Amino acid sequence: MQNTGAAGSFRQENFRRRSRYITVFAVLAIAFCVIIVININSGNVNIPISRILDILFTRDGDPKEVDIIWTIRLPRILMAAMLGGALSLSGFLLQTFFENPIAGPFVLGISSGAKMVVAFTMIYSMSLGYTMSSYTMIGAAFIGSLMSIGFILLVARRIKNMAALLVAGIMIGYICSAVTDFIVTFASDSDIVNLHGWSLGSFSGMSWSNVHITVVVVGMTLVLTFLCSKPIGAYQLGEAYAQSIGVNIKFFRIALILLSSIFSATVTAFAGPISFVGIAVPFLIKGALGTSKPIVVIPATFVGGGVFCMFCDLIARLAFAPLELNISTVTSIFGAPVVIYMMINRRRGMK
């Protein structure tokens, strides 16, 4: 530890922290690989690991197994990974925006808003005889997300109180769900066949074309978000300080809302509303890294969200196979206790 400055100096602290970051990233990377392999391996047909690698890299082997891996399991895993990451980052951005660690796309009713508009568009286009393209789905979900956020901004922009923000979000969620139910009730059965599985949240039935679109949309948003890590860090001090160190607040606030909405809209469009991931993952990642600095938290949250969702999807598929659980059922079981822990811990911290 030469040349790292005097004891307690900033350089030394950063040096210490970097090794912690490296450890966390290494653990995440290993977990990521392990969970992918387990996911490919397990299911109704178990495929041994030795054959998985062959099939992945050469596409050689039993045609049935190649088919299972390449058309069913692999796109599903990749989607779970990317959408899980997107959902977690959406939560992180909303938490930054609202200066409130309990904010997330699901609890704030943003997912429900997206779901409402998607359901509406889906039924409407079905009744006209069209099938919606993935981009239309994302667009509809994006509009729905923005509607919910706009509503919350009206109600709770100035409410810094955790509980009040939560209540506002839950109310919006209920309103949107009620409207969705209303639309569904009056739609003809043939128009809502696709709606049912999707509206409960699931990673099943993902195709490669979904993967391609998600890579483009989530990838670009991820890069933009990462490039925003500097102003996000400034924003953590509050708007006044952020502005005093050179952040254009009006512009940046819009950017935060748009980025988080694109993330959550993509997730909702493909997998339906998924609960608690957006709150639990950033919290766990920040705890593991021991910092809330965006430049490390953003990539770690993305990977961590991927790992978390792949893990939950694995359980959703296997726990009661051949029956499949909703993904939200599983994410709630793991995510809700984390959120409860956060709230208890926070109250204790304030005393």
Add this chain to the structure above:
Amino acid sequence: MSEKYFELSNLSVGYNKKTLIHDICLDIKKGEIVTLIGPNGAGKSTILKSITRQLEIIGGKVLFDSKEIRSISYKDLSTRMAVVLTDRLKTELLTCHDIVATGRYPYTGRLGILSHEDEEKVDNALRAVNALDLGNRDFNAISDGQKQRVLLARAICQEPEIIILDEPTSFLDIRYKLELLSILGRMAKQNCITIIMTLHEIDLAQKISDKIVCVSGDHVTRYGSPQEVFREDIIRDLYNIDNGFFDPMFGSIELMKPSGETPEVFVISAGGTGIPVFRELQKTNTAFAAGILYENDMDYQLARLLACEVVTEKPFEAISDAAFDRAKALIDSCSRVINAGLHIGTQNSRMQALLDYAKETGKLEM
């Protein structure tokens, strides 16, 4: 150095396009400490928020080095102006180092990665506020006084020409108040950093500032050096004080004088021995008279404010008959006489006679 460094010209400030304070005209020189004082809610913070561009300026101009402040980009302004605000920071898992390091924000690249030089500047800024040992601590886990120092270090780390502070001394105990103000004084004089701030402690404002701005009602009532501004009547009008006094000489604050027009107690003292007695009588709300005091005696300064009558004599003169007779008359009308202790020398030798007279009446208490 240009004469017009930071200039507010006919500035009107307020919220939501509603003017709170209008026609503010100030010329601030480089390296000056300018303090805004005035009653609560007078709009001191509003002025600060307007010159830091947190609030839209309603009318007039703010010129920074002859350049209209609204035409300077946020980025450029951030390398020249730093702020310490009253907003409570709600941070999560950030150490004091991290907080201070945000001051380097304007100087780092796209991703905000700190160089070794930046890291050293963070340490230096913490050293300047005597908070080097706080660096590794979580910002949420330190006391308010420590937080305030770390926030000042953050501003220093930004290497500004101007630092604007909104009530930097609130939440601080007296030791930290003094420390913070001496750091500010040092920065202004040694590094020629201009400091604009609001303070509630007018006694401290008087001692640290080069210029004082009085804000009251809807305009700046006065702008000048502490000598010009800190006069009893000006301060009384500014804060609308009708329940006590501000003594501009020592910057001390006194409570209201005891009620009652006729004195019950006569206090004999000199050279400061009377001060604790006056205060004690004030607390028990006992009207009193004091004398015979020379007008340059420190007892006189307080007696003037608290006693219903003070018998005085010109400095270095022997005590006149008029003063002596008045003192005797007061002793007659009072029910008690307190001798707080005094040295009797050649000029005030008649005080002995006064003490003897009081003893004869049987009212004298030592």
